[in-house]
Amino acid sequence: MSNLCENINIPPCIWFEGDSRRNAIASMVSGFLFFVGWWVIIDAASVYPGTVEAGYHMCGVVGTISLIMVNSVSNAQIRGDAYEGGCLGPRGSRVWLFLGFVLGFASVIASCWILFANFVGSTVSTSQWPGVGLFLQNALIFISSLIFKFGRSEDLWG
Template identity: 30%
Template structure:
């Protein structure tokens, strides 16, 4: 996206609030979205009178895997380019590309589940909430937070 493109899609008031409070409230919002996503699916399974095969659980599991993959990348590895970093820049971007590809597969799988079950949107709502949680959590972190690249705290 070009600089300033996000401001065309989101209100400047919301952007200012997110810059100021996103680090504090982002994990709570992401946790709420993640819980709501799984609640949609568990509620649909509990109310259903038919048995759901394991294959219909896969989009939610894959979306959860994608959430973990997206948030294992450190944001500072994506923002700075050092020609002598031995491929960290490329590995991080490739990992994030794979995570987004898996997210797309989860969305496609949830649509297939919806069409297969005859109109239940629970799987789509589940995947949408989980992937929304992944993006909220990723954008709420600071530059050096997240990822498993280093052991600075040990």
């Protein structure tokens, strides 16, 4: 019974084998998700003026800073292979990555909090789309950060 699947050959996915294509596809998907996230909140703010307060946009700004922080550190730096200098070395890059993820999670949690506290549970009859747009923006930015960080190979980036 263990020899049943030994002779099955699954052809490799040729269009996704090259590291340069993998990096390009991950970068394009990540950039598109980042664009869609900001487009959603701009749409919500323009269609429903006055419902999205200026402070709500800080969640998206913090998410964007998180994206920059997470993707400014390569996996080789985290492992300690390519980063020997500085005052903290690989430990500093790990702390930087951790703080980037904390900021990303914080922006998603804060936007979820704003969605349920001010738009879903509100007794005032306003549209829920601005709150949903705020949550979608931060979720898409966080997913974009993860795709760009873990969806590419390290050969071309560091």
